[in-house]
Amino acid sequence: MKIDLFDFHLPEELIAQTPLEQREASRLMVLNKETGELKHEASFRSILDYVKEGDCLVLNDTRVLPARLFGIKSDTGAKIEVLLLKQLEGDTWETLIKPAKRVKEGTTISFGDGRLTAQCVGESEHGGRKLNFQYEGIFYEVLDSLGEMPLPPYIKEQLDDRERYQTVFARETGSAAAPTAGLHFTEALLKELQNKGVHTAFITLHVGLGTFRPVSVDTVEEHDMHAEFYQVSDGTARLLNDVREQGGKIITVGTTSTRTLETIARDFGKFREASGWTNIFIYPGYEFKAIDGIITNFHLPKSTLIMLVSALAGRNHVMHAYEEAVRERYRFFSFGDAMLIL
Template sequence: MEVKDYDFYLPEKLIAQKPSERRDHSRLLVLSKESGNIEHKSFYECLEFLNPNDLIIFNDTKVLPARLFGNKVSGGKVEVMLLNEVAKGTWECLAKPGKKLKEGTQILFSHGLEGIVEDDTEFGGKTIKFNMHGLDFLEAIDKIGELPLPPYIKEKPEDYGRYQTVYAQNVGAVAAPTAGLHFTEELLDKINAKGVETSFITLHVGLGTFRPVQVEKIEEHKMHSEFYSISKETVEAIKKCKERKGRVVAVGTTVVRTLETIANLNDELTPTSGWTDIFIYPGYNFKIVNGLFTNFHLPKSTLVMLVSAFAGKEKVMNAYSEAVTEEYRFFSFGDGMLIL
């Protein structure tokens, strides 16, 4: 399969630069994966399509203020983006200017935080060891860091809180699980009041969000590993949902990747944590997920390929074409899509 088959025309004006005025007042395109039928709704109307037997699973990761600014001891400004903590106080990072950051380079940040460049990573980044001098690392970066918005968002948001889900809890992501940004506490209450169950997994969104597909053949692309965790409570909720013939509805591709990862580990679902580099593209046989909330993704991205695997390439490309025609807003702060 070729990456170019997942390209589509997207006018730049449809790339959302700011969130909708209210989270759940974004638009929602509802796609039937069986018939290909499309309906146009507001996001809060998703309740119409959910049944009491259903189970909705959210990703409760919380975005780190992972973008840090410092100076080399030898002179010169440095920008660092935290990605993965590979050992206590040691992080894989993206860094600018990367070529000038040799092994042993010392970087000074505010609030007493220091970093020493250790070596290069396989993806062109740097491994940096941070010295906190007795400080709590997360407290330090909470004071000095910025949330790392995707490069296609050119404007800083008035409220950085809009780049976190209302249920964000476990700190560790460098990008938001954006399908969840549409949910409000009020909408979650209404979902529960309808008898729809909710549960959570954690997947810390990492480098793969920023990494374009640079090969021609889909099968040759390698995903970057991301940490995930799924609890006993969520595993039991999935089993009960399947027993009662309900639908497991994932909120976002990160939830899909986590659930399908654990489904591929053993014949029986068990609570677990680890690292996943699962790459889902057409031809994949879904084992857990029956429905999907998602946003509209980049052309030729692994996310478009995952959604195409779930609902069928022709139906998804047709839905994307209609979304462009109807001027839906795309990407992180854009509108939503529900596939059932």
């Protein structure tokens, strides 16, 4: 299947550069996955009209690290940018570095006048580097004082409030990027959903390298997804099995929650407590085993994310919806508007 099948014209000005002042103020497009029918809602709060008592929303509670660091090479003073991707063991992390060619095994980098230093201890796949960090105190506290939020490269504006790149339910630190479909929810909206009888379940998937890797092959089948860590508790598994048995719909919030549940269903046949690494790649032809619908943002052309939603609703329906989104000037990507596929 050709990657170009998932291409469309996206005017650059439609890539949202900053979040809206109110999380719920984004627009909502609703796509019927069977018929392709589209509805346009002025506010994300309209989600209340589309979920019913007994349904379950599945949210990713990962918390984003302030994982972008700016340092200098200790020997030459050259400026180096480091993006933390995955903790490997102890204080050793897999990272992306710019410019990578300047950092070879043995290179030492200093951050914040030496409050944090790192030594390159090897290369990793896809051109990354393994860095071992040295510091005094607690690593995450040092990182919090020196690091910046790792906004995607398509976003050029600085973020004034770090918490706007965190969901209101974020609690498990470890992501290199936010599960952005969850950014539309407020505590008040979640409470209204619960009062309506809609269940909320939480999983964890720490977003890693795959978010930053473009699809660079010609056909979908050639693309290699990077593995990311996930965790599903026994309580969440029991709730999801109960919802399924009672006839409720399981609606994931974001592609990360989707890939987590589909990994569990693929590996075990039903929902159960589990943790591990998943590199599941969902594209048209995939048969969903775990979910009935998804809340997601509008994704970039030829991305693995638009392939996932095309697998759920059909490529033709999704590409038509995206053409409509461009016409109607929906806001795209991390800080953009939302789509409900049901």
